[in-house]
Amino acid sequence: xxxxxxxxxxxxxxxxxxxxxxxxxxxxxxxxxxxxxxxxxxxxxxxxxxxxxxxxxxxxxxxxxxxxxxxxxxxxxxxxxxxxxxxxxxxxxxxxxxxxxxxxxxxxxxxxxxxxxxxxxxxxxxxxxxxxxxxxxxxxxxxxxxxxxxxxxxxxxxxxxxxxxxxxxxxxxxxxxxxxxxxxxxxxxxxxxxxxxxxxxxxxxxxxxxxxxxxxxxxxxxxxxxxxxxxxxxxxxxxxxxxxxxxxxxxxxxxxxxxxxxxxxxxxxxxxxxxxxxxxxxxxxxxxxxxxxxxxxxxxxxxxxxxxx
Numbered sequence: 001x002x003x004x005x006x007x008x009x010x011x012x013x014x015x016x017x018x019x020x021x022x023x024x025x026x027x028x029x030x031x032x033x034x035x036x037x038x039x040x041x042x043x044x045x046x047x048x049x050x051x052x053x054x055x056x057x058x059x060x061x062x063x064x065x066x067x068x069x070x071x072x073x074x075x076x077x078x079x080x081x082x083x084x085x086x087x088x089x090x091x092x093x094x095x096x097x098x099x100x101x102x103x104x105x106x107x108x109x110x111x112x113x114x115x116x117x118x119x120x121x122x123x124x125x126x127x128x129x130x131x132x133x134x135x136x137x138x139x140x141x142x143x144x145x146x147x148x149x150x151x152x153x154x155x156x157x158x159x160x161x162x163x164x165x166x167x168x169x170x171x172x173x174x175x176x177x178x179x180x181x182x183x184x185x186x187x188x189x190x191x192x193x194x195x196x197x198x199x200x201x202x203x204x205x206x207x208x209x210x211x212x213x214x215x216x217x218x219x220x221x222x223x224x225x226x227x228x229x230x231x232x233x234x235x236x237x238x239x240x241x242x243x244x245x246x247x248x249x250x251x252x253x254x255x256x257x258x259x260x261x262x263x264x265x266x267x268x269x270x271x272x273x274x275x276x277x278x279x280x281x282x283x284x285x286x287x288x289x290x291x292x293x294x295x296x297x298x299x300x301x302x303x304x305x306x307x308x309x
Contacts, residue, residue: 020078021166023299024085025249026154027192028054031069032249032291034299035078040282044291046249047072057091059153066160073163083158084166086302088248089189089196092146092170093121094205099134099141108132112143121145135204142204144170167305172198174301175246176205178273181304184244186231188224189298190214190258192250197224199231199238207234214254217261225265242271246297255294273297 025032028049035043047068052060059065073081097111108130117125129148134141151168158165175189175196180203187198188211195211209227212219232239243266247255262270275281276293280300283293 020081022073022078022081022083022163023302024083025299025302026054026057026085026091027088027248027250028056029192030250032295032299033073033076034249034296034303035081036281036303039280040284041276042284043076043078044296045076046252046291057088058147058150059157062153062157063160066157069157070161070163073161080162080164082164082166084169084302084305085154086169086171086174086298087146087150087154088191089171089194090122091150092144092172094142094144094170094172095120096206097132097141097143098139099132100139117145121147123147135202144173146170169302169305171248171298172196172205172208174298174305176200176203176301177304178246178297178301179203179244181300182244182271182273183241184271185235185238185241186228187244187246188262190245190247190251190255192248192252192254195220197227197231199235201235207231214251214258217258220258221261221265228265239267242266242269244271244273246273246301247295248298249291249295251295252292255292259294273300275300 020035023034030046030048032046033043034041053065054060073079095116099111112125114125117123117128121128127147127149128145129151131144132141133144154168155165171189171191175187175198179187179198179200185200187200189196189198193213195214197209197211198205199207211223211227214220228239243262245262259270259272272294274294275296276283
């Protein structure tokens, strides 16, 4: 009894001194949280969200959402956790820019076409938080952008939850990172309300095509075939490797029927990014089982950020 009381009193100090890490997949209708110890999954759960509390990745009711996330993590034993999250596709964008060697000394605003913001990122350039990644040995750079107010809103949500935010990542970059680890070229990224096809080169996204939701299988297959054919024209060697599928934690029951429908449009086969099936992560026999491991591909791409540049 005495030891139990002491441990209870020490728990808040232990949480503060040795905060635990949680990875979070943000979708409009649900959040999927994952905690790892080494290669072992110690907690994985999807939390359904009230309708309208997150729209296109933007938290509409920040205080209520922060309280919800904070209470959820406290109940699961992760108070004051360090959080790293992946935003849904709708919350960010990317484009390739011409980036000559002399560009490093020029302001970024002078190199970005002034009309690029609304078309590529859904907001004017002055409303965006931009990151630039020059490609070594080439006169190009990858420009990532998200609305500044959206990022600030999530910072406020995480603060309200009593957590520490270590970073927010774009879904497209997490998909590309997971695919690069699997040496893939064409990637079907699956979210509950929409899918995206990515064509990678040198492990980075070069082209993308928006596609219907996974539940709309007939429409998705009809739209996917010409996109794959066009991707093969852009890069003839792309279809020689399997079509990779990277799924979000909110996809759940839509995955199995989609996996059964995809093989006819994937000439070189289909490869699902499943960190448990591949042996990258271990799911203990007595561990959590409510979330299909096949839907953890996006979170695996997020986790790889800490292992690879």
